[in-house]
Amino acid sequence: MELTRRQTFTNWPIPSVVNPDQLAASGFFHLRLKDHVQCVFCQGIVGFWETGDIPDVEHRRHFPKCPFVTRAHATGNVPIPSPDATGVEGTGGQMAFPHLNTANTRLATFTHWPQEDVGVSGEELAWAGFFSTGLADWVQCFHCSGGLFAWRRGDDPLRDHARYYPFCPYRLLGMGLAQESVKEALKRRVEVKGVLCRSVTEALDYRAKKEG
Missing domain, CATH: 1.10.1170.10 (Inhibitor Of Apoptosis Protein (2mihbC-IAP-1); Chain A)
Incomplete structure (x- = not known):
């Protein structure tokens, strides 16, 4: 997940040389060892970054067969949502793996x-x-x-x-909740309030109030 990778760059030592957001988006997480990063998909390691280096380019150059680089098959990557995205995460019925x-x-x-x-x-x-x-x-x-x-x-x-x-559908099923009900509740919350619910309970409560 891109957001999880981004969180490993809390103490990234060279933000002026290479942007940690770009590194996370390129599949890398920080190893907490100088400027060394590793791809979560191919496990390739890159370090000694220089001004002008582009994470996507370096990733492809060093590890051309990485599934994240080639997009040859689903990697399971979850990108950081864009500001205008609804943020409905894990509500689709299709399993990633x-x-x-x-x-x-x-x-x-x-x-x-x-x-x-x-x-x-x-x-x-x-x-x-x-x-x-x-x-x-x-x-x-x-x-x-x-x-x-x-x-x-x-x-x-x-x-x-x-x-x-x-x-996550797996978690919702385990809790005995209907996926479509939660998905609908979350979407309504985003449309009306412009923010995401902090929990399943909050989403369902909001829906109940709206329909009551």
């Missing part, structure tokens, strides 16, 4: 999961809809493709999934 739609298939991706360092088990993450990307502790939801990382002992994958991706 249908081949990982069972807990067992997702659990199989955690073979080399660093559980002792992370503090959260692969079983918990798989049950919450996540699969391991194979890159450190970065996981993604098989349905909405939302990504999370920097896990700490005591974190609750189900709770964090709902917190960061409240309108």
Whole structure:
């Protein structure tokens, strides 16, 4: 997810040389090691940036076969929404990674999961809809493709999934909510108020008040 990648650039050391927004949009996240960044899709690493370097160009030059660069198949990337977008995230019915739609298939991706360092088990993450990307502790939801990382002992994958991706269809189904009802409520909120609801509950409450 582009927004998640952008958050890794909090202490980016050379914003005047290369824009961190452009790096995140090009598939990179900051390794927190000088100016070294890594692509979440091909795991390629680029560093020693110079004035005039363009992230997209450098990405293609160093890693021409990267799926994000070639767009050869769906990567699961979720771009940062534009200012005029409705921001309806995860309300579509189509799964981002249908081949990982069972807990067992997702659990199989955690073979080399660093559980002792992370503090959260692969079983918990798989049950919450996540699969391991194979890159450190970065996981993604098989349905909405939302990504999370920097896990700490005591974190609750189900709770964090709902917190960061409240309108993910997988989470909504787990809560027993009708996807179309929530989608409609969110759209109405955006159209009338110009802002997103902060939670599923807020969206449904708003819809009830409007119809009452």
